[in-house]
Amino acid sequence: MASGWTSSTKIDAILALSAPARHSGHDVRLQIDAHFTGWESRLLIDGVAVARQWTGLDAADPFANHGLAATLSDGRELVVECGFNSMLGTGAAAYVDGRLLWESHPGRPIALPARMQALANPERRAQSQAQMAHLKRNWPAMACDIGVGLLFYGVARLSDLPTAAITSAVAGIALAVVQRFVKVDLLGGLARFGIIMGLVSAGLAIAFQDDRAVMLRSTIMGTLTALLFLGDAALGGRWLGKGLANYMPMAMNRRRLALGLGLVGLASAAAEQGVIWWGGKDAWLNWTTFIEMPVSLVLIMLMMRWARA
Structure with a gap:
């Protein structure tokens, strides 16, 4: 030992x-x-x-x-x-x-x-174990989402954004097909969202054949999603907030959860729009692939702490 x-x-x-x-x-x-x-x-x-x-x-x-x-x-x-x-x-x-x-x-x-004793008490340890079990259950879907994102980044570096968007959409569809033959969940919330965004990007790429249209897709979708969450928060978190709270490993205030995600979504969309206007294609690729996710995770963790029931 x-x-x-x-x-x-x-x-x-x-x-x-x-x-x-x-x-x-x-x-x-x-x-x-x-x-x-x-x-x-x-x-x-x-x-x-x-x-x-x-x-x-x-x-x-x-x-x-x-x-x-x-x-x-x-x-x-x-x-x-x-x-x-x-x-x-x-x-x-x-x-x-x-x-x-x-x-x-x-x-x-x-x-x-006293603070460390609180972390070591049985209730807190049970919560930590539940969170670890939740992460273990969802890691294949998260890995698929990250893999599709890295594929998009690599193809965009080697060719252009429309080609990358179509390639990642095809990869997403392939994942959906593979899911029918395996028991492991490959299409959890994160992966499914990535596939949907990839299909939107592919549609914009085919319709406009323009890099900026592909870059703007996440800003547009992010803003619309954020507005939906904010609208749900105004109604007490009855739908989106309630649905997400059911998948959280700890009890959540539905209204605060919906409001927090809406605000994080707006902040992310605004930051990405700034990168598009002032940085261009390469800066946008680096932001969306390597920077946006860790920044968003920090914001979401802070929001979840605020939204706990």
Whole structure:
């Protein structure tokens, strides 16, 4: 089992203060190993492990403090409490017969900060697991959407935008055909939207044979979509907001979700229009392929935080 990191702390002067002088030469150490699946603490006296404890990350409280106990040669009880006091930092305190004799961080509690404790509580961990399951379920569709976008970028670089639009539309149709023969969802919300946009681009390319018409398609569609979301928000999120909220891994306020997506859509359309007018084809390709998605994701994450019920 691979360790993420190991912490070794010498517990200075515990025995010298708590036991007769003949014990003062003993070396008392605490070792803490963080693994990918949990963490382990060990109490060593003169290099010999006398106590150890393990807590897995799947435990009810994965960051609960450990209590390592050992009986000294004179019969008294040594107890070492240890645990995390930050994301990667640990603390410890030693007691002999219940009396505190040593602290690694005097006056500082051996506990995670309140904000980190909130992240580690069972409810929050259950939410994180649900979000990971949601992402695992949707990653093939997201990969298809990104793949179609990269195909559009590559063909546009090698030829022109109308050819790229037609090529990506054909790829989208091919995905729809493949979907009929596989169980994995290839046409989730993101991928389906990309295919629809590709068909719109192909239609504009065939109708006008013009680069600017292809570039304007996402601005036009984005603006219309944003206006639909804003209209739905004005009505309380009854349709679009409600439909999207059903697919979210956490509870959402339907009206705020629709309003937030409408505003993000308008902002994205405005930014893209600016790139078209002042940057041209190459700038637009770089923006839509590499920059627009991460920027939009950040805005959507902030919006979702605001829209939580």
